[in-house]
Structures are given as structure tokens and as C-alpha cells.
Amino acid sequence: MLALFKASLAAGLLIQSAQAVIRFGCSQLVTERFDPLVTPGQVAPHVHQIIGGNAFNLTMNPSDDYSELATCTTCRFKEDKSNYWTAVLYFKHDNGTYIRVRQKPNHLVGDPEGGFTVYYIAGYPPFQPVTAFPKGFRMITGNPMIRTKSERDLDSVESYAITFRCWDEDQLASPWVGSNQHAPGVGKYDSVGLPDRFCPGGIRSSIFFPSCWDGKNLDVPDHHSHMAWPLGRVDERLGIIFHEGTCPESHPVHVPTILYEIAWDTGFLKDVWPKDGRQPLVMSMGDPTGFGQHGDYVFGWEGDSLQRAMDNCKDAFGAPETCQDVLTVLTDEEMNSCRKATEIDEKVEGEYISALPGCNPIQNGPEPATMVPNCDAVSTTIAKAAPTQIPV
Known part of the structure; x- marks a missing residue:
């Protein structure tokens, strides 16, 4: 299995001989309208899918140590009680109803239920040292309000940060054919917006975070200006993984590049x-x-476990098995058994619903989206949390 993993990742992500990387799957923790960064203490405007430690909550105080508060994690490494979340994808039926598009396991990450894949990438040039994030650190990448490609600086590293890839049927079965031989965010295989055709093998969404920190702020009001993208341009044949730049003087601390890969099962x-x-x-x-x-x-990593992993897990392919001397590798069963009950009394997945949860009318742009005033959606949590429902 490890040999197969290495062969596929060498072809599919072009990481071979480039840098150390930790790659692992995480199952779904909960899906609900919580966003403790943007709307702490309040029900969020739209639905998110959350993975990671079960200490995730409506309010997450930066002074708390979530590696200690969490009792389990949906991610592959026991030491990782961090939380990772993104927006949810829905399908709008011809009759006007919506159903959540379920996630499927990414290539060669085991059998997590829902969720997505997380990478920690040391960066380029090969195997350069990086500084792990400190306790209390948090950040956001992307902007949920933009609706046009022109909002992005196409000459910057950031322009490659969030992309989509349409998978054909053969790529569903084989992780090293077709577009999987090319790194994310480049060439004819990726789009900045959603694909404009049916994707029988699914859609992969790639979300990169900036990797240059100001070295001072664990967070800032906008949740992103304490971070910066590397300088220099991206080789469009190789993608953001192989960015040629260094960190700007304003943000001199090189931290791991975090990448999310979400595999949506549109088949x-x-x-x-x-x-x-x-x-x-x-x-x-x-x-x-x-x-x-x-x-x-x-x-939310325990102690110095992330720094030890970035210093010692030198396998360029990121297989969790190669890091088991440094970190504790969980089984699929252990990951999938970690769940958090939803605390909002509304249906968000598992069946067709009449409208997107929250007040989220479709806004095509090109002008930025606006919030709906006087929203009458559910805005309170319930006294008794309900079990999380895995989408069908």
C-alpha cells in the first residue's frame, strides 16, 4: 500500500524530491452553521463542514488549549486536535430544492466518512526548515463574498490558491491517470470557479493557505492580514506547491503551507x-x-508535535505510515467514531431541502454578495444537541 501511495503521489502531485509533506485524511466531525472565527458566539450565516478535534464550538477562545480540551479527533494523527472547515456544496434540482453533495475519500487516505484531506507542506526549495504554528494561532483563506474572477491578482501566488478540478470516471478508480498526473491549481485541468460541466468522477477542490507569518499576531480582526503569500510567481506547469518566492520582510516567518483537498462525489x-x-x-x-x-x-496540535513532525517526517510523499515514529497514527474506525452533535435545529444534509440553510439566496455577481437584512433563519442553539447526520 505504501509503495502504491508513493507511486501515485509522485505522478499526481509532482512532489517527489521537492519538500517534506504530511498528508492525511480526516472524517466529518459535524456539519452546521458555526464559524467561531467570523461570528464567535453567534450562529453563522451559512453552513460549514468541520473536521478535527471535538472541542470545536460556537466560541473558541484563543487562550484555550484545544489539544487538551478535545477528547478525540477525526484526523489521522492523534496529536492533531486542530479544526479545519470549509463551505458546503449543494446541488439545486430543477424543482428548486437543494441537496448537499456528499464527500468521498480522496485517493489513498483510507476510508474516512465524509471530511477531506489535509496537507502540511514544508515548502520549496527542498526540505527547508519551517516554524510550526504556536498555540492560539488561527487564520482564514479566501473570501465568501466574491463572485468574480477579476477580484484576484492573476500574477500573484494567491491566484493559484483556490481551484477546482473536474474528474472523469477513469480518475475515480485510478489516482495516477489523466489530470491526477498534474499538481493542483495549474493548466487546463483546474478552474478558479466551479466546473461548467458534469463531472462523473467527482470534483476536487484545492484550498491553499498563505505560508508567511508576521511572527507577532496569533490572529487579527480580518483573520488573514497577519499572514502573507510568498513573493515571486508560480510556474503554471507546476503549481503553487513549487512557488519560487520567499517570505516578504513584513511577514518573515516561514510556516508550513496548509492545503485542503475536498473530493465531492458528484457522480x-x-x-x-x-x-x-x-x-x-x-x-x-x-x-x-x-x-x-x-x-x-x-x-490544535499537542505540545511540539507539529514541529517534531515537520523536522523529522522527511518523506516527500506524506504517507502517515512514514511518520509513525513521531506521531500516533489512528485507524479509520477511531477517526470515524469521533463525532460532535449538531447544536442547531435545522436540516442541512441527507435529503432535499427547500432553501439553503441560513438566508443565502443565490447571488451570481459579478458584484460582491451582500448579507440578507432581517434574516429569519434559525439563530439559536438547542438545549439538547442532535446526532450528526452523514449525508446520503
Whole structure:
């Protein structure tokens, strides 16, 4: 299995001989309208899918140590109680109802239920040292309100940060054919917005975070200006993983590059996909373009475990098995058994629903999306939390 993993990752991500990387799958913790970074203490405007430690909550105080508060994690390494979350993808039926598009396991990450894949990448040039995030660190990448490609600086590293790849059927079965031989965020295989056609093998969304920290602020009001993208341009043949730049003077501390990969299982929509060519997918914030895709991160690794992993896990392919002398590798069963009950009394997945949860009418742009005033959606939590439902 390890040999197969290495062969596929060498072909699919072009990481061989480039840098140390930790790559691991995480199952779903909970799916609900919580966002403790943007709307702490309040029900969030749109639905997120959350993975990681079960200490995730409506309010997450930066002074708390979530590696100690969490009793389990949905991620592959026991020491990682961090939380990672993104928007949810929905399909709009011709009759006007919506259903959440389920996630499937990414290539060669085991059998997590839902969730997505996380990478910690040391960076380029090969195996350069990086500084692990400190306790209390958090950040956001992307902007849920944008609806047009022109909002991005196409000459910057950031322009490659959030992309989508349409998988054909053969790529569903084989991780080293077709577009999987190319790194994320480059060339003809990736788009900044949602694909404009049916993808029988699924859609992979890649979300990169900036890797240059100011070395001072664990967080800032906008949750991103304490971070910066590396200088220099990206080789469009190789992608953001191989960025040629260094950190700017304003943000001199090189931290690991975090990457999320979400594999959406769109194959089950074949029989209900619109015959007129209309693009029926929409993200949970009412975004049919995909330009507003975003990711949130709250650090929660135990002690110095992340620094030890980045210093010692030198396998360029990121297989968890090669890091088991440094970190504790959990089984699929252990990951999948970690769950957090939802605390909002509303249906968000598992069946067709009449509207996107929250007040999220579809806003096509090109102007930025706006919040709906006087929203009458559920805005309180319930006294008795309900079990999390895995989408069907």
C-alpha cells in the first residue's frame, strides 16, 4: 500500500524530491452553521463542514488549549486536535430544492466518512526548515463574498490558491491517470470557479493557505492580514506547491503551507443533472460561481508535535505510515467514531431541502454578495444537541 501511495503521489502531485509533506485524511466531525472565527458566539450565516478535534464550538477562545480540551479527533494523527472547515456544496434540482453533495475519500487516505484531506507542506526549495504554528494561532483563506474572477491578482501566488478540478470516471478508480498526473491549481485541468460541466468522477477542490507569518499576531480582526503569500510567481506547469518566492520582510516567518483537498462525489447526480447545460451546483453561501470558496483553520496540535513532525517526517510523499515514529497514527474506525452533535435545529444534509440553510439566496455577481437584512433563519442553539447526520 505504501509503495502504491508513493507511486501515485509522485505522478499526481509532482512532489517527489521537492519538500517534506504530511498528508492525511480526516472524517466529518459535524456539519452546521458555526464559524467561531467570523461570528464567535453567534450562529453563522451559512453552513460549514468541520473536521478535527471535538472541542470545536460556537466560541473558541484563543487562550484555550484545544489539544487538551478535545477528547478525540477525526484526523489521522492523534496529536492533531486542530479544526479545519470549509463551505458546503449543494446541488439545486430543477424543482428548486437543494441537496448537499456528499464527500468521498480522496485517493489513498483510507476510508474516512465524509471530511477531506489535509496537507502540511514544508515548502520549496527542498526540505527547508519551517516554524510550526504556536498555540492560539488561527487564520482564514479566501473570501465568501466574491463572485468574480477579476477580484484576484492573476500574477500573484494567491491566484493559484483556490481551484477546482473536474474528474472523469477513469480518475475515480485510478489516482495516477489523466489530470491526477498534474499538481493542483495549474493548466487546463483546474478552474478558479466551479466546473461548467458534469463531472462523473467527482470534483476536487484545492484550498491553499498563505505560508508567511508576521511572527507577532496569533490572529487579527480580518483573520488573514497577519499572514502573507510568498513573493515571486508560480510556474503554471507546476503549481503553487513549487512557488519560487520567499517570505516578504513584513511577514518573515516561514510556516508550513496548509492545503485542503475536498473530493465531492458528484457522480450520483448523473440522472438529475440538467439537460440544458445549466450549472446546478451552489456553495452554501449562495455562491454558484465557486469564486467565494474559503477555508478556516484553528491550530490544535499537542505540545511540539507539529514541529517534531515537520523536522523529522522527511518523506516527500506524506504517507502517515512514514511518520509513525513521531506521531500516533489512528485507524479509520477511531477517526470515524469521533463525532460532535449538531447544536442547531435545522436540516442541512441527507435529503432535499427547500432553501439553503441560513438566508443565502443565490447571488451570481459579478458584484460582491451582500448579507440578507432581517434574516429569519434559525439563530439559536438547542438545549439538547442532535446526532450528526452523514449525508446520503
